[in-house]
Amino acid sequence: MADYDRRQSGGHNPRKRRYRDDEDHYTPQREHRGPHRRRNEPPVPVRLRKQLVDIADSPLPGITEEIRSIANLVASNYDDLRLRATFVELALQLVEEQPLKTPFVAAVVLVLNTLTFTPSSGSQNGGNGVTPADDDEKMAEGDEKQTKEAVPIPTSGLVDDLLTKVTSHIEESVKVGEWRTVKLYLKFLACLQSCLEGEGVFPILDTLFDRAVELQTASSEDTIGTELVKIILLTIPYAIAAAPGKFEKSAVELLDKTDIIASEPHALQTLIDPFFPETDEKSPVADLSFIGLLQKQLQSEANRGWELSCLPRPWKMPLEDVETQEKLDNCTKHTLPIVNFPETLVAGSRPLFPEIYFSVYVNQEISSVPPVTDITSCLVRDSLLDTINILHFNRSITARRLIDIDNYFADGTFVSRATPFDQLRDVPADKSTWKPEDVAVDAVFSQLFLLPTPEQKLVYYHSVLTEACRIAPAAIAPSLGRAIRFLYRSTGIFDLELNNRFIDWFSHHLSNFGFTWKWAEWTGDVALPDLHPYKAFIVGSIDKEIRLSFAGRIRKTLPDGYQSLVPPEKDQEEPPFKFEQDSVPFAQEGRELAVILKRKAPDEEKKKLVDTDIQAVIEKIHSQAIDQGLDPLVTSTDVFTTAVLYVGSKSLSHVLAAIERNKERLLDAGASSDPARAQIITAVTEFWSAHPGVAKQIIEKLLNYGIVNPVAVVQWALNGFAGRTRGEALARSYIYEMVLNTVAKVTGRVRQVVSPSTVAATIPATTDVDMSADETKEQEIKSMRELFQVLEDSLQAWALGSKDELLEDGTLDGPARDVRDKLVRRWGERWLRVVRRRSAIEEAFLLEASKAAGGENGPAAAV
Secondary structure, X not given: OOOOOOOOOOOOXXXXXXXXXXXXXXXXXXXXXXXXXXXXXXXXXXHHHHHHHOOOOOOOOOHHHHHHHHHHHHHHOOOOHHHHHHHHHHHHHHHHHOHHHHHHHHHHHHHHOOOEEOOOOOHHHOOOOOOHHHHHHHHOOOHHHHOOOOOOEEOOHHHHHHHHHHHHHHHHHHHHOOHHHHHHHXXXXXXXXXXXXXXXXXXXXXXXXXXXXHHHHHOOOOOHHHHHHXXXXXXXXXXXXXXXXXXXXXXXXXXXXXXXXXXXXXOOHHHHOOEOOOOOOOOOOOOOEHHHHHHHHHHHHHHOOOOOOOOOOOOOOOOOOHHHHHHHHOOOOEOOOOOOOOOOOOOOOOOOOOOEOOOOOOOOOOOOOOOOOOHHHHHHHHHHHHHXXXXXXXXXXXXXXXXXXXXXXXOOOOOOOOOXXXXXXXXXXXXXXXXXXXXXXXXXXXXXXXXXXXXXOHHHHHHHHHHHHHHOHHHHHHHHHHHHHHHHHOOOOEOHHHHHHHHHHHHHHHHOOOOOOOHHHHHHHHHOOOOOHHHHHHHHHHHHHHHHOOHHHHHHHOOHHHHHHOOHHHHOOOOOOHHHOOOOOOHHHHXXXXXXXXXXXXXXXXXXXXXXXXXXXXXXXXXXXXXXXXOHHHXXXXXXXXXXXXXXXXXXXXXXXXXXXXXXXXXXXXXXXXHHHHHHHHHHHHHOOOOHHHHHHHHHHHHHHOOOOHHHHHHHHHHHHHHHOOOHHHHOHHHHHHHHHHHHHHHHHHHHHHOHHHHOOOOOOOOOOXXXXXXXXXXXXXXXXXXHHHHHHHHHHHHHOOOHHHHOOOOOOOHHHHHHHHHHHHHHHHHHHHHHHHHHHHHHHHHHHHHHHHHHHOHHHHO
8 A cells, every 4th residue: 555656636736645554664864854955145245234234232252253254255255346335335334323333343444454355267247347258258268377376456455445435525524514424434534543654644633623723713602613623632542542652642742732722611611501500609510621621631641651441442353363463563554535624614504512521420429430530431422422313213223322332342441231339339449330321321311411402302312211221121220210319419500491301301201111200219308398499390290290191190109298299180181160150250251151152153154143242241241340440351351261261171172173263352352452461371371270281282372373472471471470479480390381482482483584494494484474584584583582681681680589579578577588589589590591591592593694694695695
């Protein structure tokens, strides 16, 4: 039977089946196994891309093997012109997008510079343009030529291609003011210093310094010159590390020259200081200008023999690889192409400001981050900030790079990952105590709290910290905890704008992790006055948490001492309608208006009937208000606005629909008088008093509709409401949001009309006007300046303590009043600093826009 060919009928399954009696002829080695499948290796370009992109990402030792492998891969396929172009393009892309890997990419280039390529008989068609006909012609030349030994070709020619591309990119970046890109390419060239002829990158740095001197001489407030000096100082250490013992003299001479600019505090430094202590105190970062620190650190390194211990030196081969190291030490030298700079240097698309070194880990018992006296602090911070801001399109990769930072710096720069802070005491005295997690978190916070504005949206930095926590919770969470405690202790001297950024981030971050925090640590601060910075932070954070969730859930996460901060009325999703109570004046009229407003009016005729009924009720209110000695317009506005809010109280979309239906009447009410306009805002804030975030959103919508204007909002907040609360409103974060969002709308509008070509695409227009008309520009600029003047006048009175509401207050006396008045004056000063900075920035923008218009349109336009 075993010899019988048993096959399925139909011919559709030709496989032969084995039966039990076939076991006699069964070979175990063939069990479930056929001939080995051929494994296809990925194409060379794919392998090259993967290896180069992943370079230095592994925490395991063996980076020199990675470097040699990539260099050998390129060298063995040197005849493939497309592969060479791919390598050059990818290398420069890595330099520009992943700055942490720049030294390692440079090491690949340096090793490649020492290799050779030996052509083989079959290597002529590797993509270099050799045709089959050419190949046949060569084969026909005879056996004698075929037997000749091929001559090795140096692969160093690829370095010349790379240098040409780099210098071209530098010139293009300088023209458009992309100074970070210039810095990154110069850093790359500095890492290639050992294979460059002559002084290498230093002539370019000398040219940059000459231009910086010209700019600083022309204006003490120039920021381009400061940026050029920063680029010079950040390039020098890489050049010294790449070619030790050869260019120290050039570096010291350059440092002697940059000291003139770097050591002088910039005129705008006080404007962007993250701290604002009281008059008799000094800012903790007053002497921490970034380029000033760099200058001192480099001078210190020069005195110590240029240790630069944090910088990786992947071009240094292991002791056993003496041959490769000897080739690197005696490599082919290349002439660096000349870089031409334009006559006029521009700041680029993003305004430049002097930088201050900010850290949330200062004054710790044990240093978990590099001190400002060590150059590691600036070099690591610079690389991390470039990485964070360049990779803004992928927060996950950014977080991963931050967690892996110890891979990209010299061994021993940091302690092991996730080392508890308490165990740093046990680290030997000659070893580093710097935690990579602290350094990474510190870098993100330095951007989150950057003045006047960070490069990316604030929520991006929020998301990076969230991703880092999710990837490595055990390592990042303790670092964040210590940072939060430092920031909380600093709320009294922190810039007010940064204080509110801290509230936003803190509440947002907790919302991603179940709203859990060790609130018990701050329980004692709940009893402080509402004007105290600690209490203001706690109240503002809890309010933001409720906005991101709901009151009941947040209440459960808080200890007993905090329960009074989440009163029962916050549980109500729809606020009560005050006119339901007969004891409230005009209760009957309020209920009548609510009933009328709820009617559906599908056609014009019914709408007219509704309007007639509304007008009848409003006239009744006017009559009664006059009899009672009240302002009839204010009274009717209050009743009508409250009724509109009640009808739309189910959700934000409902209230917007209600406002839209009654827009004309609200516009008339707002235009009737200043008190009536203010009453609209009062009605909104009183109706949504338990949910101030909703009130803020509605007021912003009223601004968009033109029902209230920016000046009315500012005067209501800083004069009306702040006056009624005797300055306490200045400590409420939602009032700050309301005012500063209003200012942002006005300044955004000005930027839109002044430079529509660059800004209009990102800021939605609010009115249908001719954006290029000079009259419109002048009117918008005038309105902005008037708004800043109103802010200045209102806040100046609070800062000086000369507000009538404070002087005439009889509710407090003695020490309690002195404490209250001091706190109010302090809040006024902090508000005033924010407003003055915003005003100065906008005036600087107008000045630059005027210069740009003059350059584009000629002298007439400038006039």
